[in-house]
Amino acid sequence: MLADALLRTAGGATALLRVTGSNADTNMSEVGLVPTTFAEVAVSPALMRKLRPGWKEGDQSKWELLVSATSVEQQANALDLPSAQSLFAMTLAVTVAGQDYLIESIASNEAFGQAYLYRLLLREARQQAL
Amino acid sequence: MQNAKDSFYMALRSRLATINPQRTILLRGSVRPGILVEEAEAPFSQLPNDVFVLRWTGTAADTDLAATMVAEQCEVIYQTCGTQSFGGLDRGRALSEMDEELLAMLHPFYTLKLCYTATPPAAMMTHVFWDDPTFAPVVVQRDRLSRNVMMTVYSYQEQGE
Numbered sequence: 001m002l003a004d005a006l007l008r009t010a011g012g013a014t015a016l017l018r019v020t021g022s023n024a025d026t027n028m029s030e031v032g033l034v035p036t037t038f039a040e041v042a043v044s045p046a047l048m049r050k051l052r053p054g055w056k057e058g059d060q061s062k063w064e065l066l067v068s069a070t071s072v073e074q075q076a077n078a079l080d081l082p083s084a085q086s087l088f089a090m091t092l093a094v095t096v097a098g099q100d101y102l103i104e105s106i107a108s109n110e111a112f113g114q115a116y117l118y119r120l121l122l123r124e125a126r127q128q129a130l
Numbered sequence: 131m132q133n134a135k136d137s138f139y140m141a142l143r144s145r146l147a148t149i150n151p152q153r154t155i156l157l158r159g160s161v162r163p164g165i166l167v168e169e170a171e172a173p174f175s176q177l178p179n180d181v182f183v184l185r186w187t188g189t190a191a192d193t194d195l196a197a198t199m200v201a202e203q204c205e206v207i208y209q210t211c212g213t214q215s216f217g218g219l220d221r222g223r224a225l226s227e228m229d230e231e232l233l234a235m236l237h238p239f240y241t242l243k244l245c246y247t248a249t250p251p252a253a254m255m256t257h258v259f260w261d262d263p264t265f266a267p268v269v270v271q272r273d274r275l276s277r278n279v280m281m282t283v284y285s286y287q288e289q290g291e
Contacts, residue, residue, distance in 0.1 A: 032170035
């Protein structure tokens, strides 16, 4: 709760996790023929902060998304998932303020054995064709 | 070209399901045989362990034939850290098991070319065939063993492709 309050005071943005829908697995979806259905799961409060900019050509900027564990747990429960990790494993991309990001790694901060904050290392996604 | 790539993947996938039904992966909410095409999935920050990842790298074509023959370079990548119950000490055995499974999956070295844009997939006139795999040396990254296997997949371009 304290983490939520701190995130709210520092900006309190909303991040959308684009998760795969519950469409049946088919041959066609495995070879990229059928568009998978997606659902957007909102988690908030969240805070984005830019990490050191990339210096290599073609290197995307990296960001860290700090997101409330309370919100993540709520969404995981709503989707009937066993853990927050399962939710992140289903996430294809994260959208914040209209910009898509890909998850590079996930870490959590814990107190008394309970996660209170998830830290997602994100990389800016390249523009996809329409 | 795409039909050949799809047919090759599907052949390996169905063979793997027979050879080792326990090798599976939970991907996009579905449990599937433990093989995937990298370019047809969400980008991985790190490749998953204990599954076969197909990566298409190069293409060449021979147009001096009655039908154009296309050669596609395929890289199969797999890695393992062993099993938890053995504390990872069986990682060498786990990699050998994957080597053997891949060899078994590749045999026989051909499959019918199918068009997966149709439902059910439509059989085409020719086969897709491939050469012997080239196993690269094992790469050791602390507790993880990984290997790349290269092969060339051949197919004839049919009318309408």
